Amino acid sequence: MKINKIILSFISAIALLLSTSVTSFAKVVGDKIVLGSAISLTGKYSSNGVHTQNGYNMAVDRINSMGGVKVGGKTYKFEIIYYDDESNPKRAAQLAERLISQDGVEFMLGPYSSGLTKAIAPVTEKYGVPMVEANGASRSLFTKGYKYLFAVLAPANLYLDVAIDLAVEKNGGKPVKIAQAFEQDAFSQDVRLGILEAAERTGSKIIIDDKLPKELNDMAATLAKVKAVKPDVLVVSGHTKGALTAIRQIAEMKVDVPMLAMTHCDAAKLSKQHGKNSEYALCASQWHKTLSYKDKFFGNGMKYAADFEKEFKYDPPYQAAESSAALLVFKDAFERANSFDKKKVRDALAATNMQTFYGNIKFAPGGQNVDKPMVLFQVMCNADGSKCENKVVAPTKWASAKLIHPIPSWSER
Amino acid sequence: MNKNIILYAALLIFGLAAPFIFPAFKVQLSILCVLIVLALTWNIQGGEMGYNTFGNILFYGLGMYLCASVQVGMFFPLAEWTESGGEKTFVHTPTQFFQGMAMGLVVAAVIPTIVAGLIGYSILGLRGHYFAICTLGLGVAAGEISGGIEIIGAGQGFTTPPFPDVGSLEARGEFFYFLSFMAVVLTFITVKSIYSTRFKLILNAIRDNEDKAEAMGIQTMKYKIIGWMISAFFCGLAGGIMGGLVGYIDSTDVAFDGREMGVFMVLMAILGGKGTLWGPVIGATVFHIFKEGFWTFFLGWQYVALGVLIVVIVIYFPEGIMGWLREKYPERFGEVVDEADRKAQVELK
Numbered sequence: 001m002k003i004n005k006i007i008l009s010f011i012s013a014i015a016l017l018l019s020t021s022v023t024s025f026a027k028v029v030g031d032k033i034v035l036g037s038a039i040s041l042t043g044k045y046s047s048n049g050v051h052t053q054n055g056y057n058m059a060v061d062r063i064n065s066m067g068g069v070k071v072g073g074k075t076y077k078f079e080i081i082y083y084d085d086e087s088n089p090k091r092a093a094q095l096a097e098r099l100i101s102q103d104g105v106e107f108m109l110g111p112y113s114s115g116l117t118k119a120i121a122p123v124t125e126k127y128g129v130p131m132v133e134a135n136g137a138s139r140s141l142f143t144k145g146y147k148y149l150f151a152v153l154a155p156a157n158l159y160l161d162v163a164i165d166l167a168v169e170k171n172g173g174k175p176v177k178i179a180q181a182f183e184q185d186a187f188s189q190d191v192r193l194g195i196l197e198a199a200e201r202t203g204s205k206i207i208i209d210d211k212l213p214k215e216l217n218d219m220a221a222t223l224a225k226v227k228a229v230k231p232d233v234l235v236v237s238g239h240t241k242g243a244l245t246a247i248r249q250i251a252e253m254k255v256d257v258p259m260l261a262m263t264h265c266d267a268a269k270l271s272k273q274h275g276k277n278s279e280y281a282l283c284a285s286q287w288h289k290t291l292s293y294k295d296k297f298f299g300n301g302m303k304y305a306a307d308f309e310k311e312f313k314y315d316p317p318y319q320a321a322e323s324s325a326a327l328l329v330f331k332d333a334f335e336r337a338n339s340f341d342k343k344k345v346r347d348a349l350a351a352t353n354m355q356t357f358y359g360n361i362k363f364a365p366g367g368q369n370v371d372k373p374m375v376l377f378q379v380m381c382n383a384d385g386s387k388c389e390n391k392v393v394a395p396t397k398w399a400s401a402k403l404i405h406p407i408p409s410w411s412e413r
Numbered sequence: 414m415n416k417n418i419i420l421y422a423a424l425l426i427f428g429l430a431a432p433f434i435f436p437a438f439k440v441q442l443s444i445l446c447v448l449i450v451l452a453l454t455w456n457i458q459g460g461e462m463g464y465n466t467f468g469n470i471l472f473y474g475l476g477m478y479l480c481a482s483v484q485v486g487m488f489f490p491l492a493e494w495t496e497s498g499g500e501k502t503f504v505h506t507p508t509q510f511f512q513g514m515a516m517g518l519v520v521a522a523v524i525p526t527i528v529a530g531l532i533g534y535s536i537l538g539l540r541g542h543y544f545a546i547c548t549l550g551l552g553v554a555a556g557e558i559s560g561g562i563e564i565i566g567a568g569q570g571f572t573t574p575p576f577p578d579v580g581s582l583e584a585r586g587e588f589f590y591f592l593s594f595m596a597v598v599l600t601f602i603t604v605k606s607i608y609s610t611r612f613k614l615i616l617n618a619i620r621d622n623e624d625k626a627e628a629m630g631i632q633t634m635k636y637k638i639i640g641w642m643i644s645a646f647f648c649g650l651a652g653g654i655m656g657g658l659v660g661y662i663d664s665t666d667v668a669f670d671g672r673e674m675g676v677f678m679v680l681m682a683i684l685g686g687k688g689t690l691w692g693p694v695i696g697a698t699v700f701h702i703f704k705e706g707f708w709t710f711f712l713g714w715q716y717v718a719l720g721v722l723i724v725v726i727v728i729y730f731p732e733g734i735m736g737w738l739r740e741k742y743p744e745r746f747g748e749v750v751d752e753a754d755r756k757a758q759v760e761l762k
Binding site for chain 2: 084087089090093094098101102115116117125143145185186188211213287
């Protein structure tokens with residue numbers, strides 16, 4: 001058979017290709033500390049992936065321009081290698097492997113979303129590569145005994161349980177009826193667990209408990225049920241698309257509900273995109289620009305927001321802020337470790353105790369940040385609805401406005 | 414014949430040595446092996462039998478969930494493992510890990526085979542577009558259903574047991590590479606041996622004219638089901654390996670990933686040349702290399718580049734790489750070409 005020759009030559013061509021395509025960066029080249037990150041630039045998480053990337057880039061530029069990282073008496077600058085994980089966990093795991101074993105990266109920044117972080121964590125753990133992540137909030141990340149995973153954010157089950165407490169409080173301390181709809185992904189399902197616990201704690205009843213598909217752009221069935229059974233609270237979580245879909249369809253179907261609690265309102269730029277329709281939505285957030293935390297790189301939240309807006313032309317959602325904070329944590333850990341040894345940097349990370357513009361950061365043994373509470377803000381508009389803003393309403397320590405409850409019905413709006 | 418043995422020996426040696434020659438590419442090579450298995454098995458239906466199935470992803474996903482569930486369930490309570498809020502951390506010892514994996518892979522291969530046999534009887538009665546649409550639904554439905562089953566993690570996903578610490582960082586990569594390489598060898602041998610029997614001729618007869626085949630006394634349904642069961646066996650196996658390799662199973666993005674894997678297996682077989690033995694192997698290899706290349710050099714544009722590649726394939730190589738080679742160099746494929754015949758063809762053109 002002559003075909004053998006073809007196949008053999010084909011194989012040798014591949015072998016040649018593979019052997020020439022190994023490009024290797026070491027973790028520290030010259031005066032650069034190379035970090036690696038798989039990020040969702042395409043696919044269902046692409047908008048949040050870009051927020052994350054912008055947050056990383058902004059912090060890299062800022063730290064580099066303000067003197068870089070000082071280790072062993074020498075000054076280093078940060079650099080990040082990005083790959084596009086296409087919002088797919090399989091791809092993310094593969095890319096983590098590639099960043100570490102092919103590109104020689106020894107320090108990682110997290111991807112966007114809990115699912116992708118879950119896929120990457122076993123890889124970084126295997127190689128003992130410290131990863132500071134800013135966008136994987138699922139509680140299950142912190143119960144697996146990972147030693148090299150550090151999250152600057154509060155776990156997902158704490159996102160909206162405060163909203164249930166608020167609803168109960170407004171109901172005169174009596175239990176409430178809850179309707180909830182969550183996307184079938186790691187993060188939203190964890191938010192759901194938080195609600196289940198809050199419901200049990202307050203004796204509240206869950207009357208609708210729907211699962212929404214990924215890539216969701218229709219939840220009319222859930223809303224029809226909500227119209228029929230009139231719950232006290234409607235909870236929706238499904239990343240950016242979930243927030244946009246919920247607001248769009250609630251307005252279209254004129255669904256009246258006393259309290260609407262969601263996640264990802266700021267990442268979805270709800271108040272900009274839907275204006276008055278999004279008014280009164282209550283949103284869980286890891287950060288808000290009006291909080292009074294400070295650091296020397298970004299000043300405070302307001303300054304960060306202004307600088308971010310100047311560079312990227314939109315108001316920073318918390319996804320960007322927490323991503324920037326991840327770099328501050330890395331810089332701090334490198335300087336305290338005074339070394340590029342992975343183990344030493346890991347130990348320094350574990351001992352982190354600092355304040356950034358984004359909040360206090362201190363890691364529990366599981367890797368989650370235990371020193372930063374969640375905040376809830378509500379979308380509030382001026383009288384003619386031309387300008388809508390997110391105002392913090394809970395916890396009271398940070399509140400800049402009073403919660404409007406119940407939400408006026410559509411006939412009055 | 415001798416030349417064949419040399420070729421296979423060379424390939425085998427290359428396969429065995431690959432992770433040591435390209436140590437940094439072990440994961441990509443393992444994935445390539447899985448892709449080849451998927452393309453080879455898709456070709457049994459899509460290429461030889463003329464049934465364009467999008468449903469093989471069902472067996473792949475089933476295998477993935479089954480393997481991981483068995484691997485965990487043999488030693489620990491599965492529900493506690495997948496529960497998100499669980500405070501307990503379970504760790505497999507090396508013996509537990511490998512025993513679990515071995516048992517898991519057996520289950521991952523056998524159960525999908527049985528499932529294929531059970532659903533095959535009703536689904537393989539459909540033909541043409543109806544069959545394609547029906548199987549497309551299978552994968553989508555399986556993804557949505559598994560996303561609601563709490564014991565396998567539902568929407569939270571399922572973290573497969575981490576590879577145990579056996580002293581070497583390279584061990585995990587090597588283990589999964591050799592596992593997937595074995596799967597390829599096994600699949601290839603099986604497919605090659607069934608292609609040299611009457612079975613293949615029957616599949617081809619079904620492809621060319623099913624009614625006629627039936628009229629000739631062939632129990633077409635029986636052979637269609639057996640063919641699908643063979644595919645299911647290896648798809649399940651590939652799924653089980655892939656689950657361990659990725660380390661995290663998500664219902665629609667990793668397991669029942671019809672949008673990517675389900676489409677890729679079709680693309681790879683067509684790219685290489687469907688209805689040939691080597692086509693899917695070559696197709697999968699070329700596809701994987703192109704995809705990895707696009708990924709590195711056209712970040713953000715990789716799917717555009719992939720789209721262009723597909724358009725080029727469809728326009729210039731509608732028969733796939735093997736088909737194109739066969740047309741260009743028929744002698745090399747052992748076909749006798751009459752000179753006068755060829756001249757006549759040229760004149761016709």
